[in-house]
Amino acid sequence: MKRPGKILICYLLAAACILSGVQTTTDSAAVAAYGGRAVLKKKKIAIDAGHQLHANHKMEAVGPGSSVKKPKVTGGASGAATGTPEYRLNLKIAKRLQKILLARGYEVYMVRSTNNVNLSNKQRALRANRSGADIYIRIHADSSVSSSARGASMLYPSKSNRYVKRLSAPSKRLSKCILKQYCKKTGFQSRGLIKRDDLTGTNWSKIPVTLIEMGFLSNRSEDRKMQKKKVQAKMAKGIADGIDAYFGY
Numbered sequence: 001m002k003r004p005g006k007i008l009i010c011y012l013l014a015a016a017c018i019l020s021g022v023q024t025t026t027d028s029a030a031v032a033a034y035g036g037r038a039v040l041k042k043k044k045i046a047i048d049a050g051h052q053l054h055a056n057h058k059m060e061a062v063g064p065g066s067s068v069k070k071p072k073v074t075g076g077a078s079g080a081a082t083g084t085p086e087y088r089l090n091l092k093i094a095k096r097l098q099k100i101l102l103a104r105g106y107e108v109y110m111v112r113s114t115n116n117v118n119l120s121n122k123q124r125a126l127r128a129n130r131s132g133a134d135i136y137i138r139i140h141a142d143s144s145v146s147s148s149a150r151g152a153s154m155l156y157p158s159k160s161n162r163y164v165k166r167l168s169a170p171s172k173r174l175s176k177c178i179l180k181q182y183c184k185k186t187g188f189q190s191r192g193l194i195k196r197d198d199l200t201g202t203n204w205s206k207i208p209v210t211l212i213e214m215g216f217l218s219n220r221s222e223d224r225k226m227q228k229k230k231v232q233a234k235m236a237k238g239i240a241d242g243i244d245a246y247f248g249y
């Protein structure tokens, strides 16, 4: 009596494994489940919320094989009116963006999900590379000595970038798509696309990469705006719309 019982259990387990295997295959091929509903499965997006609770001023190479070094991760800006540190705003928007993208059927890889991490810009790029993501979005806010400076810009690697020149064209197109939709959604001024070849987190990337400067924390009114939940929802939605536009969804 014992043997048939064991065999039956084995059969049941095997059937369960096969069924769950089939289910997983079907899911990953066509749909992604989100909030109990099925949505069309899209690309994978790596998101890095720039900076962290404590800066790390140890040095690292600005790109593969480079002798030029920069601090691993700087402190970032802080709100002129609200005092909000950039790392906190960046993570808030990153998390909102994550939610929107998942709801739209994207896969999302978050480089960080808390503020108290110790991740250099190079490590962040390597994480994004390893995640299997199709594109890498770096979320930042700007700062200037001029308190009237305002608006959003996108930083991408140029065609003459020593490390990632092959990523220049798609990164530029990605930047353009996001900036357009972001400014449309938020009403923020567009400061345009800016070529930057000195950014460690960009130079170590192996996938199209862009860094959004969402607005100026050094501008009192823009700082206040960016802390409002309603505006934050628009900021994240604008970035998501830009990603949709880039992939043609």
Ligand SMILES: [Zn+2]
Residues within 6 Å of the ligand: 050, 051, 076, 077, 086, 140, 141
């Ligand atoms: Zn920053």
